[in-house]
Amino acid sequence: MPISPFVANLRKKVGHDLLSLPGVNAVVLNDRNEILLVHSRETDLWMPIGGQIEPGEEPADAAIREVFEETGVHVEPVRLVSVYAGPDVTYSNGDRVLYITVVFLCRAVSGHPHAHDEENHDARYCPLDNLPEMTPHHRQSIEMALANRPEAFFRVRNA
Numbered sequence: 001m002p003i004s005p006f007v008a009n010l011r012k013k014v015g016h017d018l019l020s021l022p023g024v025n026a027v028v029l030n031d032r033n034e035i036l037l038v039h040s041r042e043t044d045l046w047m048p049i050g051g052q053i054e055p056g057e058e059p060a061d062a063a064i065r066e067v068f069e070e071t072g073v074h075v076e077p078v079r080l081v082s083v084y085a086g087p088d089v090t091y092s093n094g095d096r097v098l099y100i101t102v103v104f105l106c107r108a109v110s111g112h113p114h115a116h117d118e119e120n121h122d123a124r125y126c127p128l129d130n131l132p133e134m135t136p137h138h139r140q141s142i143e144m145a146l147a148n149r150p151e152a153f154f155r156v157r158n159a
Contacts, residue, residue, distance in 0.1 A: 006055050016094040020085075023099035025050035025138075026063040027145035028075050030108040034125035035142060037132070038070055041121055042092060046132040048141060050101070059102040071123040073111035077104045081145045082153035087137060105145040 003011070010019060026049045028036035037046045051066040053059055060077045067075045081103040088098045113123040126132065128146070131139070144153045 004052060004054060007052065011095065016096060018088065018096040018098060020098045020100060022053040022059070023050060023101045024053055024059050024063040024066060025101050025103045025141050026067050026075060026077075026106045027081060027103065027142055028067060028073065028106045028108055030125055032125070034127055035131070036067070036071060036073060036108060036113055037124065037126050037134075038115070038120040039122040041119060043135075045138075046126075046134050047138045052099075053102075060104060063102075063104045063106060067106065068111075069117055070115075070120055071111070071113045072116040073113050073123075074109045075106040076109050077106050079105050079150075080152045081105050082141065084137075084153075084155055103141045103145065 007019070007021070028049065030036065036049065038049055039046050049063075049067045049070050051062065051070070053062040057065075063077055064075055067073055083100070083102050085100050086098055088096060090096050113125060115121060115123050131142070147153075
């Protein structure tokens with residue numbers, strides 16, 4: 001999906017400077033215990049589905065929306081996995097963003113994965129024991145979701 005009108009308006013004022021924005025990441029499992037991943041055009045890497053939370057949007061609703069927009073799969077959030085800041089991302093156009101990311105474990109409800117928008121080359125389910133190369137923070141989100149802890153993970157740096 002192209003840049004949201006909200007962020008486009010902010011970018012007119014701040015240019016490419018670092019913005020801190022709320023985001024979601026969805027770790028989606030199907031009934032075969034495979035994970036839904038997308039292959040990003042921007043990074044050329046595989047990753048769980050994620051994106052920006054729009055102003056006024058509930059984080060769980062953003063996760064549901066992002067998964068459908070990017071893959072055509074309908075999901076149901078199961079539980080909160082983690083909340084974290086970072087990493088600082090620089091997009092190919094020079095825009096810098098530090099996402100405050102809310103990660104949800106989600107269950108696939110219906111739909112067959114496919115690249116449903118221009119953000120990704122591909123979308124597919126992958127066996128958990130044969131994951132493709134991805135960034136360490138995406139792999140960590142998956143590991144935290146699979147840990148199946150009742151409480152969410154979070155970091156405290158200045159305790």
